[in-house]
Amino acid sequence: MTDTVPDQRAIIAALSDQWDRLTRLVDGLPEDRWRTASPLPGWTVFDVLAHITGTESLLAGEPTPELEVGGDHIHNAIGALNEKWIASLRPLSGAELLTRFHDVTAGRLKTLAGLSTQAWAEPGPSPVGMTPYGRFMRIRVFDCWMHTLDIADALGVSIDEGGTQAETAFPEVIFGLGRAVVKGGGAPEGARVTFELTGPVARTLHVAVVGGRANLVETLDGPADVVLTLDSGLFARLRGGRTTADAHLGEFTIAGDTELGNRLVRGLTFTI
16 A cells, blocks of 8 residues: 555645645744744654755755754654754744745756656655655655644644645655554454544544564454544654654544553554
């Protein structure tokens, strides 16, 4: 499912719309609001948009800034790479960063629109390993969608969390869910698990554990051992490590094996 090549025009449109949503969210912010802490350790609202700007600059072929960076929130080489771009942009004002974001993303949209069908389908490196370039761009939709949630949460504003961008991003939200069921939730051999996502991205996700591996399946071969019901926004935030289940008690329900369900809802975190 995740390695098929998504439609080029649809992904470009989703990216463009998501970047427009980001713009509307931060346009006109007072400078002190740009520096509001985000749900991501070590990052402010400014830093989140700087991260997106830096990633698109990198994809546009700009060299990574040669800066020394550090911090407890940097855990690997990708984290250090991200931080170099953010650090290079921090001297800008919020308004200047937004202008830079507009310039970079406008160039990226032109480049993406000009890619051949072959180039769109060509496998290459991505945060999840070698995958078609088109799928990598769907990961970019997912990343920008998640970071829009981060900024909205930081600013304490409500936004539409559904729509085309969310639907486009969601295959990446559920990517690796089976691993979380086994590794994070400790689901035993033969376990049957259902996640009921109530919306705005409504989904019924079935996971079966067979041979020590858990996979998404269309249907279960028997009743689910546990059914975890929650909205898609909370599910995405738990998957992205933005919050914890204990901070949202009462916002999810567990039917069936409550011990397994409690492990599952606390073991969902996966970021790419």
